Amino acid sequence: MTWTDEEIRDDGFDDWLDAVAADEGYHLECPDGHASLPPRLVCPDCGATDLSEAPLADAGEVVTHTTVHVGTGAFDDQTPYVVAIAEFDGVRITGLVRGVDPDDVDVGAPVEVTVGENPATGDRVVVHRAR
Amino acid sequence: MSRVRVAGVGLTEFGRAPERTGRELFAEASARALDDAGVDREAVSALHYGNFMGALGERQGHQAPLMAEAAGLRCPATRYELACASAGAAVRGAVQSVRGGEADVVVAGGMERMTNRTIEETTEALAIAADELFEVRAGVTFPGAYALMARSYFERFGGGPADLAHVAVKNHANAVPNEYAQYREEIAVDDALDAPTIADPLGLYDSCPVTDGASAVVLVSESYAEENDVDASVAVVGSGQGGDRLALQDRASPARTPATDDAAAEAFADAGCSREDVCAVEVHDCFTIAEVCALEGLGFYDPGEGIGAARRGETTADGGLPVNLSGGLKAKGHPVGATGGSQVAEMTRLLRGDHPNSDAVDGTVGLTHNAGGTVASAVVHLLEVVE
Ligand SMILES: [Zn+2]
Numbered sequence: 264m265t266w267t268d269e270e271i272r273d274d275g276f277d278d279w280l281d282a283v284a285a286d287e288g289y290h291l292e293c294p295d296g297h298a299s300l301p302p303r304l305v306c307p308d309c310g311a312t313d314l315s316e317a318p319l320a321d322a323g324e325v326v327t328h329t330t331v332h333v334g335t336g337a338f339d340d341q342t343p344y345v346v347a348i349a350e351f352d353g354v355r356i357t358g359l360v361r362g363v364d365p366d367d368v369d370v371g372a373p374v375e376v377t378v379g380e381n382p383a384t385g386d387r388v389v390v391h392r393a394r
Numbered sequence: 395m396s397r398v399r400v401a402g403v404g405l406t407e408f409g410r411a412p413e414r415t416g417r418e419l420f421a422e423a424s425a426r427a428l429d430d431a432g433v434d435r436e437a438v439s440a441l442h443y444g445n446f447m448g449a450l451g452e453r454q455g456h457q458a459p460l461m462a463e464a465a466g467l468r469c470p471a472t473r474y475e476l477a478c479a480s481a482g483a484a485v486r487g488a489v490q491s492v493r494g495g496e497a498d499v500v501v502a503g504g505m506e507r508m509t510n511r512t513i514e515e516t517t518e519a520l521a522i523a524a525d526e527l528f529e530v531r532a533g534v535t536f537p538g539a540y541a542l543m544a545r546s547y548f549e550r551f552g553g554g555p556a557d558l559a560h561v562a563v564k565n566h567a568n569a570v571p572n573e574y575a576q577y578r579e580e581i582a583v584d585d586a587l588d589a590p591t592i593a594d595p596l597g598l599y600d601s602c603p604v605t606d607g608a609s610a611v612v613l614v615s616e617s618y619a620e621e622n623d624v625d626a627s628v629a630v631v632g633s634g635q636g637g638d639r640l641a642l643q644d645r646a647s648p649a650r651t652p653a654t655d656d657a658a659a660e661a662f663a664d665a666g667c668s669r670e671d672v673c674a675v676e677v678h679d680c681f682t683i684a685e686v687c688a689l690e691g692l693g694f695y696d697p698g699e700g701i702g703a704a705r706r707g708e709t710t711a712d713g714g715l716p717v718n719l720s721g722g723l724k725a726k727g728h729p730v731g732a733t734g735g736s737q738v739a740e741m742t743r744l745l746r747g748d749h750p751n752s753d754a755v756d757g758t759v760g761l762t763h764n765a766g767g768t769v770a771s772a773v774v775h776l777l778e779v780v781e
Contacts, residue, residue, distance in 0.1 A: 341533075348642065
């Protein structure tokens with residue numbers, strides 16, 4: 264017996280992925296300008312509760328990166344793969360890096376955030392594409 | 395406020411013991427601690443127990459009363475979960491309960507059984523310490539997260555894999571005489587540099603092993619120790635804990651671990667002593683870069699200076715500030731939920747003089763640093779020989 268056979272969405276997070284996939288990515292912003300990612304009811308920096316959506320910057324920059332050689336779970340069969348944290352005008356997002364040779368990924372490299380697919384599972388995954 | 399004395403410590407041998415159940419591991423560690431303390435089980439009024447992944451690894455929830463039972467204790471028992479800092483938090487909870495006058499005799503510690511599952515299953519279980527939505531789903535593994543920190547550190551401050559190799563070499567050397575350690579063989583810098591990459595820039599020898607094991611300490615109030623003639627020369631004189639955003643992407647810098655700064659500041663203020671008083675340190679070196687970040691966060695090195703400490707010989711057994719004389723997580727092993735208790739047990743032995751590496755300790759104050767995840771949690775304790 265199961266509650267449902269349907270894939271359960273994660274409110275806020277999956278809505279955010281939808282928006283990024285539609286090239287309408289956003290982050291949350293409090294009145295003091297602190298940026299964060301959903302789902303969130305409270306600004307983690309100052310506790311403000313009136314959060315609004317602001318468009319994500321088109322271009323980001325790699326802050327740090329690694330090539331993972333020993334994967335886990337949904338990523339078992341995909342090694343080596345590159346993971347990076349990239350900054351989009353004050354918002355940092357972790358994602359796979361695709362569209363560039365692992366050896367050519369550098370700190371400071373320009374990327375844009377998109378939504379891709381994990382080929383092993385079909386799950387959606389945040390992907391930074393080299394610009 | 396009463397000082398808290400460490401009346402006894404107990405450890406299992408750390409290593410691969412896939413068939414040993416968690417309850418057997420903790421029974422052994424706690425029996426050794428109670429025996430070392432010479433305190434009656436009936437006197438124990440609470441168990442503070444750390445465990446991280448037992449719900450996945452042994453399909454066992456509600457572990458604290460089970461472990462109290464395994465230890466032969468009939469008392470309230472509570473499990474602390476703070477990823478790799480679970481037992482550090484358990485010790486801190488135990489310390490606070492004695493200081494607050496709620497308890498005179500408590501047991502704290504932890505257990506992790508990790509090699510009874512496949513490497514893939516255990517790796518996946520460890521990954522749940524990270525942010526599921528924003529990190530794990532993006533392919534971040536536990537080594538991958540520390541690799542992101544290491545790259546960020548190198549970019550900002552310099553240093554490289556050879557510096558980290560010296561951390562591994564040092565901690566392996568320290569583990570050689572330790573009867574509880576998982577790896578008791580020395581390695582060379584080239585061994586570390588030639589090892590396979592797991593998540594660049596980190597290689598296999600930058601990583602702690604997967605370990606089964608348990609730890610326990612018996613803490614008593616100073617008045618109980620005096621009235622009952624308990625031999626407890628070491629006291630916990632300071633305790634601190636820091637917290638931070640869970641995901642690495644939400645920290646100001648992936649190369650810094652401010653939760654450690656906060657935990658250390660609180661512990662030093664609590665103890666009323668300074669960094670110059672500290673003669674030995676056990677830090678959370680789940681990866682070699684973690685030792686570097688810890689030494690900087692604790693204030694023993696300025697940001698950017700910790701990377702060369704092992705290479706310069708300052709943190710080796712014969713250096714000015716010996717770090718991880720037990721072998722650290724790197725070579726002694728890292729049964730995740732037991733590690734914070736193991737550090738306190740090892741520091742107690744080092745200060746009392748009954749650790750094989752006690753000769754390297756020149757002073758009376760030691761510090762332990764236990765971290766959770768990518769240091770979204772940090773727990774620091776200061777121990778001192780008081781008689
Ligand atoms: Zn705010």
